[in-house]
Amino acid sequence: MAGAQVRATKEVAAEVELADRLDLGRPRALVLVVRPGVGRALTKLLAALLAPSCPVPVVITDAVPSWIGALDVVFAHTDDSADRELAAGIERASRYGATVVLSGPQDGPVAASIAGKGLLLAPRMPVPPELTFARGFAAGLLTANALGLLVADLEALADQLDAEAERGHLGRDSFANPAKALALRLADRVPMLWGLDPAAVAVAEHAAYELGAFAGVVCDAADYRQAKARPALLRSALGGGEQDIFADPDFDDAGLKPRVLLLAVHTGQTADATRHEASHTLPGAGVIAPADEIAGPEPVRAGVLALRFELAAVYLGLAAGSLGGAGQYAPATA
Incomplete structure (x- = not known):
């Protein structure tokens, strides 16, 4: 169902108007937050694909950094709806005006931390968390595309x-x-x-x-x-x-x-x-x-x-x- 996950994520991104809402000009930094599970490797893959020609710094971190601000974009993928460390980081990023894109479940503390203040790309089909790499990867590519940092054909x-x-x-x-x-x-x-x-x-x-x-x-x-x-x-x-x-x-x-x-x-x-x-x-x-x-x-x-x-x-x-x-x-x- 990897291909289906990619298409479903693309549909969700269109519904939440990801491209329009990320049309903010060049960000100061793209912050990729690493969480346990498939998110660790997919964030590193996104950074590797961006590295050769990305015009902005790409930061890989386990938690939202303290210097986050209104000119930054934060991306994270998680399958743990109760990841309170990530929820706290997203809430702090939103409070300081950063743009947040989350690939994760639509219920739980993580989703609640982004409600109304960021973009949630929720799954459309039940897939074991160990097999959500395609969904998270697609969400990251769509984010990079919308920011003009990458051109990827989903x-x-x-x-x-x-x-x-x-x-x-x-x-x-x-x-x-x-x-x-x-x-x-x-x-x-x-x-x-x-x-x-x-x-x-x-x-x-x-x-x-x-x-x-x-x-x-x-x-x-x-x-x-x-x-x-x-x-x-x-x-x-x-x-x-x-x-x-x-x-x-x-x-x-x-x-x-x-x-x-x-x-x-x-x-x-x-x-x-x-x-x-x-x-x-x-x-x-x-x-x-x-x-x-x-x-x-x-x-x-x-x-x-x-x-x-x-x-x-x-x-x-x-x-x-x-x-x-x-x-x-x-x-x-x-």
């Missing part, structure tokens, strides 16, 4: 998310299902997801969250350059990559081996050079670059990659029995 994003969901459908075999194929690559391994660019790093962090949320899998998510700065882990990655095709589980040492996947969202000469260098350093690592499969700008490629990891995490959770049982989400929910 309809193209929704279409490609629909296509990715179709490719990842349960009825498709793994050779034609990128989500199943990804799940098989990560099964019985320690995933190491190393991003080759800031947007890919943000998606890697989202993937790590999803793997933990649905499959109970511990995952390392890092910038590739930072990963290289950890010698012991790098040596482990070099010794446990995909090149070990003759491994025999009956004689191998106990313990899971690492699986390194290099993620790439950016394209161009610099991105290609980084990818070549990383592949040379880690010859056994897999590379996942949506640009190799689909045509579309960076927000679309990042959204597709995030959804693929969500679906893979759900498949791993179903296989491990951490989904579908008592008190858990039914498979159809995903």
Whole structure:
């Protein structure tokens, strides 16, 4: 339902006249408030997409800063309607005249803190909080579009998310299902997801969250350059990559081996050079670059990659029995 979430968010934004109400001229700063859940990675992804050409400072913070003022715009995504820290921050921002855009539930203390003083983009369909990345991402992109800080095609994003969901459908075999194929690559391994660019790093962090949320899998998510700065882990990655095709589980040492996947969202000469260098350093690592499969700008490629990891995490959770049982989400929910 990722594509549907994007379209529904776009409809809500039109109803609350988001574009008109954010037609305020260039803000002093865009403040992205990070909250637990999918909001942590999606705010970092938004900042990564804005960074190359954004004419205003983009501030990532866990709480609304004390210096907030009338010339600032605040954006936050939450699925916790009772997040009192966020509610207090939104109330303070509104009191000092800042423009607030909230992607979150329409009931509870958080929604009450914005009532009449900001813009609430509430969900239109019931989706587990672990699967609201598409909705929050769409809300952030719409906010950036309205402020003139970014140009993102939300309809193209929704279409490609629909296509990715179709490719990842349960009825498709793994050779034609990128989500199943990804799940098989990560099964019985320690995933190491190393991003080759800031947007890919943000998606890697989202993937790590999803793997933990649905499959109970511990995952390392890092910038590739930072990963290289950890010698012991790098040596482990070099010794446990995909090149070990003759491994025999009956004689191998106990313990899971690492699986390194290099993620790439950016394209161009610099991105290609980084990818070549990383592949040379880690010859056994897999590379996942949506640009190799689909045509579309960076927000679309990042959204597709995030959804693929969500679906893979759900498949791993179903296989491990951490989904579908008592008190858990039914498979159809995903």
